[in-house]
Amino acid sequence: MIRLLKRAQNTLHRSLENHGALGTLRLVPRAAKSAVLRRVRRFSSKAREAGEIEARFDRAAGVDTAATIELAQLQFDGQTDKESIKHGLRYQATPIEVFDALLARSGIDCSRYELVDLGSGKGRVLFMAAMHPFRRITGVEFSPELTRIAQENAGKFKAPRQACHEIVTVCADATQYAFPNTATVIYMYNPFTAPIMERVAANLERSLRENPRDVVVIYYNARCPEPLDACSRLREVASQRAQQGRDDPWVIYRSTTSN
Ligand SMILES: C[S@@+](CC[C@H](N)C(=O)[O-])C[C@H]1O[C@@H](n2cnc3c(N)ncnc32)[C@H](O)[C@@H]1O
Incomplete structure (x- = not known):
């Protein structure tokens, strides 16, 4: 958490230096969007990895246990x-x-x-x-x-x-x-x-x-x-x-x- 805050602080500092206060404000939505996108990408790659592990288990054990059913x-x-x-x-x-x-x-x-x-x-x-x-x-x-x-x-x-x-x-x-x-x-x-x-x-x-x-x-x-x-x-x-x-x-x- 502290590392995250520090990183956000550094980014803000750099942006204020490079783009000024108004420019930074204009950049916020884009920055927020790319932060969210980064997280979504990381999450989906974790989910993909988990899916692959499960498929490997089923294949090796000769069973079918993976898909969710409501x-x-x-x-x-x-x-x-x-x-x-x-x-x-x-x-x-x-x-x-x-x-x-x-x-x-x-x-x-x-x-x-x-x-x-x-x-x-x-x-x-x-x-x-x-x-x-x-x-x-x-x-x-x-x-x-x-x-x-x-x-x-x-x-x-x-x-x-x-x-x-x-x-x-x-x-x-x-x-x-x-x-x-x-x-x-x-x-x-x-x-x-x-x-x-x-x-x-x-x-x-x-x-x-x-x-x-x-x-x-x-x-x-x-x-x-x-x-x-x-x-x-x-x-x-x-x-x-x-x-x-x-x-x-x-x-x-x-x-x-x-x-
Ligand atoms: C989240 S799944 C868990 C499946 C398995 N235990 C596992 O961990 O891989 C929950 C299961 O509980 C079953 N279930 C729900 N209510 C039940 C009940 N009253 N008696 C027996 N099974 C029930 C559902 O049909 C579903 O298959």
């Missing part, structure tokens, strides 16, 4: 809870570099845990998790179409360093899902808004009360952390909160009854 593009049968559809969020895959970074921040020994991805979409996280020695990996997705794509992907998935071979995908609403009774990592990438998160957090709290065990919750793009924050059986172990001005907030919780 819930409005999907067909739900009459059995899907209307509230879940209303408060559900679109399919978008966790960026490749994010999952491993968050897993590392949790500091866990994967071989002691199952992993459940709540809102697993086409299954990207299941395949990234399979590179770690989890006991079992389960994807829970309420869209029948996305579940079918995830199942096709699971059938084609190949990776020389695959460490977990038990990958299951279930078509279910996260609010109806019964958490495993073992040590579990629950992963979520912004799957739904507060009304659904409240129900999921209440289910998790009840499950931890009935069967105290080690549960780690990794919540990426954490837009509705409040119900999990309020969960008396969870404590935050690491976070990058939204109010810190970041565009990808995340929170990692661990059950207070762990070990």
Whole structure:
């Protein structure tokens, strides 16, 4: 920030010397436009780079997880809870570099845990998790179409360093899902808004009360952390909160009854 201000100050100084006050004023819109353009170019080249990394992952693993899909593009049968559809969020895959970074921040020994991805979409996280020695990996997705794509992907998935071979995908609403009774990592990438998160957090709290065990919750793009924050059986172990001005907030919780 300070470097930016210094650079702006130097530019202004040079412009006043070369063009005078009036000339500088006239130049401002052009300067602002080119600064914005520079940022847009830098942003799109980053986005292009990310797209290439994702395409490379899909090609190498023999899967198709990349393209974003809005819930409005999907067909739900009459059995899907209307509230879940209303408060559900679109399919978008966790960026490749994010999952491993968050897993590392949790500091866990994967071989002691199952992993459940709540809102697993086409299954990207299941395949990234399979590179770690989890006991079992389960994807829970309420869209029948996305579940079918995830199942096709699971059938084609190949990776020389695959460490977990038990990958299951279930078509279910996260609010109806019964958490495993073992040590579990629950992963979520912004799957739904507060009304659904409240129900999921209440289910998790009840499950931890009935069967105290080690549960780690990794919540990426954490837009509705409040119900999990309020969960008396969870404590935050690491976070990058939204109010810190970041565009990808995340929170990692661990059950207070762990070990
Ligand atoms: C942002 S995507 C995350 C996909 C995947 N977890 C990943 O990180 O690559 C959110 C997913 O949650 C699913 N979803 C939304 N509401 C749900 C619910 N109530 N139960 C199960 N899945 C849900 C959406 O269909 C979507 O596929």
